[in-house]
Amino acid sequence: MSAAPAPQPESVTDLVEGLAHSARKAQRVLARMDSPAKEQALKLAATALRAAEADILAANARDMANGETNGLTGAMLDRLKLTPERLAGMADAVEQVASLADPVGEVISEAARPNGMVLQRLRIPVGVIGIIYESRPNVTADAAALCVRSGNATILRGGSEAVHSNRAIHKALVAGLVEGGVPAEAVQLMPTQDRAAVGAMLAAAGLIDMIVPRGGKSLVARVQADARVPVLAHLDGINHTFVHAAADPAMAKAIVLNAKMRRTGICGAMETLLIDATYPDPHGLVEPLLEAGCELRGDARARAIDPRIALAAANDWDTEYLDAILSVAVVDGLDAALAHIAAHASGHTDAIVTDDQAVADRFLAEVDSAIVMHNASSQFADGGEFGLGAEIGIATGRLHARGPVALEGLTTYKWLVRGAGQVRP
Amino acid sequence: MSAAPAPQPESVTDLVEGLAHSARKAQRVLARMDSPAKEQALKLAATALRAAEADILAANARDMANGETNGLTGAMLDRLKLTPERLAGMADAVEQVASLADPVGEVISEAARPNGMVLQRLRIPVGVIGIIYESRPNVTADAAALCVRSGNATILRGGSEAVHSNRAIHKALVAGLVEGGVPAEAVQLMPTQDRAAVGAMLAAAGLIDMIVPRGGKSLVARVQADARVPVLAHLDGINHTFVHAAADPAMAKAIVLNAKMRRTGICGAMETLLIDATYPDPHGLVEPLLEAGCELRGDARARAIDPRIALAAANDWDTEYLDAILSVAVVDGLDAALAHIAAHASGHTDAIVTDDQAVADRFLAEVDSAIVMHNASSQFADGGEFGLGAEIGIATGRLHARGPVALEGLTTYKWLVRGAGQVRP
Structure with missing residues (x-):
């Protein structure tokens, strides 16, 4: 592949803002889809992943060849490598997430006030979630599936070493999701590997609602140090x-x-x-x-x-x-x-x-x-072992979500107030 | 898109680290106090506030005199001013918080795994909470009471214009709390008005667990822009x-x-x-x-x-x-x-x-x-009107807590796993 000129920082900021705005718009559509519709769309995505096996494995072979040329270690190459079995496992995992209980719409608490107003706290998606990850291409499918199941749009930024694999997985996944009625912009893959794009994601407070870094300690530490967007992450497991x-x-x-x-x-x-x-x-x-x-x-x-x-x-x-x-x-x-x-x-x-x-x-x-x-x-210490069905990661921060984080950690809530004309005295 | 906060003078950073470490130690003691003990300590704090009326009003008179000299506006002076009635209201509010239900110890969810392990999510205090506020001295008592009720240590940093009032209120409050068995270091008042101390609090990730700014838009905006510690705040109500x-x-x-x-x-x-x-x-x-x-x-x-x-x-x-x-x-x-x-x-x-x-x-x-x-x-839109009994503020962020935030928003959870020798296959 011939190298394209690296975009300038300003254009990268514009690019990320554009992605985030279209993700927000798509998220509003996704948020209105009911649980069976999201489940069905994810099953179609799993089917599309299986159908794209040849394309995905070919793309992965390019990444593996580049990785060998670039001197990746054996452990890194193993994390990067896809096989028919690993790809089948990836599709199975998407189907498994599809069948998890949808946390969105849960009434967390409800109370009537003396003046007759009825208050509810309703569980809703967080919104737009950025995932920044390294070599494992299965994160592309895993993270996207967890976000879609919980009604969130996602912006995926994978590692350069897996760029072809990630693009092929993303393409198949989105084709299946679109067939199921999910807007294509609900799952976006960063179109550039320019490192400035990571910085722009971390700075996008108000546009991206949460960042989940998945990778080694240096990646997580950089994200935690630089992010203006809330981060759900774990750094150390001592x-x-x-x-x-x-x-x-x-x-x-x-x-x-x-x-x-x-x-x-x-x-x-x-x-x-x-x-x-x-x-x-x-x-x-x-x-x-x-x-x-x-x-x-x-x-x-x-x-x-x-x-x-x-x-x-x-x-x-x-x-x-x-x-x-x-x-x-x-x-x-x-x-x-x-x-x-x-x-x-x-x-x-x-x-x-x-x-x-x-x-x-x-x-x-x-x-x-x-x-x-x-x-x-x-x-x-693992989301699957804890019965959460999957995990987007383990959080060691103290706020929002701690320990293994699955679908519920990708939600927040809003207050609904139902009145009959009450005004405050 | 601010960069990391400017390096703080070492002595102020050391000071804040020292406060945070002693707050953490005190919080571990406070976290082990049961609900009636915390309630009793807060009632003693309310009594101590009433008993210190003369001292607090004298301190407030100094602040008011300085404020007039320094040309504070009428509205600012009104926010600063304490009267016997306002002080009684402050003590009443502390008593009211004392009698709110304690959220700590609530079992949020519980499940047995097929291998026999029993999992619980247990509600616990957030830890050490920094409160950064402006002229209203009643925040000193309000915020401290909410933090103590929910088992959190707090580091209070009030405005310079209220420094004598805040010190007198803090002194009375802590005397009452200590009488009730709460360690003095559980409620700390920043001993310096050096503005660098605010920067050091905002930078104290891992030492301070959450910052709550209470004040005008410029204060909140600065805190949100510079903090490396999670912030619970609202900026705008459009x-x-x-x-x-x-x-x-x-x-x-x-x-x-x-x-x-x-x-x-x-x-x-x-x-x-x-x-x-x-x-x-x-x-x-x-x-x-x-x-x-x-x-x-x-x-x-x-x-x-x-x-x-x-x-x-x-x-x-x-x-x-x-x-x-x-x-x-x-x-x-x-x-x-x-x-x-x-x-x-x-x-x-x-x-x-x-x-x-x-x-x-x-x-x-x-x-x-x-x-x-x-x-x-x-x-x-108010914690009292929503039946929460009080509020530390209204949060417009999307994570951790939204809308009126009272005691529950000052808590997090941990996972307890009870086994009988299980090892992971």
Whole structure:
């Protein structure tokens, strides 16, 4: 493909404003579609994705070839790669979102006032949602489907490395949606890879209602630092598991191993293990991790458990490894564990293992993270596992939505007031 | 499209960080206090406010004297002035907030997963809330009471013109709260009037969880433009009332007059009147407004109703007058009214007057503002009138909370997961 001249910043701002205005207009149409109509349109989109298999795989082959030329790592190429199976999974996921319960129209609360006015809070779509993401082309279909299901228009800005795949997926998806009555402008793909377009999206307060970044830490950090539009995102998952003195050793061993090693690269993976000083079998926790190939970095008391534990540096306690590495500290009981978590947790998912219900209750009450668990693996921190059917991401901010975010997190509400001529005295 | 806020003098940044850290610590204590304990502490704070009447009025007299010296307008002096009656009202308001239902601890949703894990979403305080406000010293007590009732720590930054009043009110309030077991650092008053402290609060992402600006448009606009911390605020109330062809003329006349003229300076006041072209008695709407001393600015069709209507300029349709001035347009039916509102409303409160239920239902469904009313005056847009007992403000943003915001808007939630040793397959 011959390189087009990069648009100037001003024209990029105009471009983004134009996209946002047409998205807003389309969203007003989408907002009036009922649940069965949106469901049907998404099913048609899934069918269109399947029908476009040859086109999408050909486009993906171009991206893969460019990626190899440009020296993408094996892991990046794997995230980029589409196969017939992965494409089928993408279409299945769109169908699954289609069949989720529609949150729009729910009456959140209702009350009559003494003067006879009736007030309702009605759940409605957020509006126009910008998605900024990196190499995985399946985000194009996933995010668009979640937005359409919840009545939101979306502006998608994927990574340059997946540009052909994203365009082919977007084209098929929109064809199916339009067949189902959704305006084409309800799902837009940024037509330029100019990086200034990301800046223009982040600055578009009032035009774009919410930005969801999906990608690595540097992408999310940039979005959080620069956005004038509200951002729904998670930056870090520095997740703790505290094995309390009264934990069942077999349960603790299984949870700790699973929380770290099931998949080390997901945001719900444990990054710090806190062991109560009076827990009877600390070596039983450490040994299976070492056997499974996990590198352990501990404080002096942890190193006394096993000499294979390296000495942790100060910043280890604030590091999300996303790898087979784990920080280990020995703490003196619940209060010390709570203090360590308050000082180092990133507000994602923290867990306790104990058979002492009163201790568990205090942990659940006092840990301030989006997800707090008792006797379960932190790897369950996931919208699907939480029964939400899907997720647009996990939010570690404190406002609007926390933890796994699916359809409800893509909605807001308005107040409806029904009167009979009331005027305020 | 502002860049990151200008770097603040290090000492002010350090000061704000110190306040925020001690507020966070105090908030953890406050979060563990039960509802009766918080209620009792607020009642003691109200008592302490009453007991400190002489001190507070003396401090206020200093502010009033300075204000006169510094040439504050009569309206500003009136907002600043405290009297025994106003102070009693302030203490009463704190007691009223004390007796509101505590939203903290509510189980928002609960579900068991097929693997036996039980999930709950539990309502919790937001955390540390910054309040940035101007001359009214009663905000010091109001905002602090709402934050304490909902388990939040607060950092108050009032205007320089009210500095002595705010300090005296804060001192009494905290003495009462401490007597009730609330840590003193849960309600902090910024110890400096250095304007850089506002910038440091706005930049304190992760330390302060939410900022609520309360004051004029320039304050709110600055906060919204510069904040890296989420902001709950409203900027404009460009509120429309659409009198539809099928409106009852007596009801329409009463609602229109009340929506504009009951109090012209509040954010719920109507700023634009839309009259359906086939409404039978347009002059009956216009005449009482003119008689009440309201200046009308209209389009050509509106001016045909009465020659006393001036010609509106283009920007009148986007102006919040907060005064006895009203824009008037004649529109061709519901669709034209909806289009005008979509183009010009600020997302605050928009109303329709009609006896046609189907038309009302479409208006309620399609207008996208925080509050949408049928057959009622927009002046009801108020937390007290909505039965919330009080309000920290009215939010016109789309996320977290919309419309009148009271205690629930000062909360968020966390997910609690209770397991029995589950690990993720």
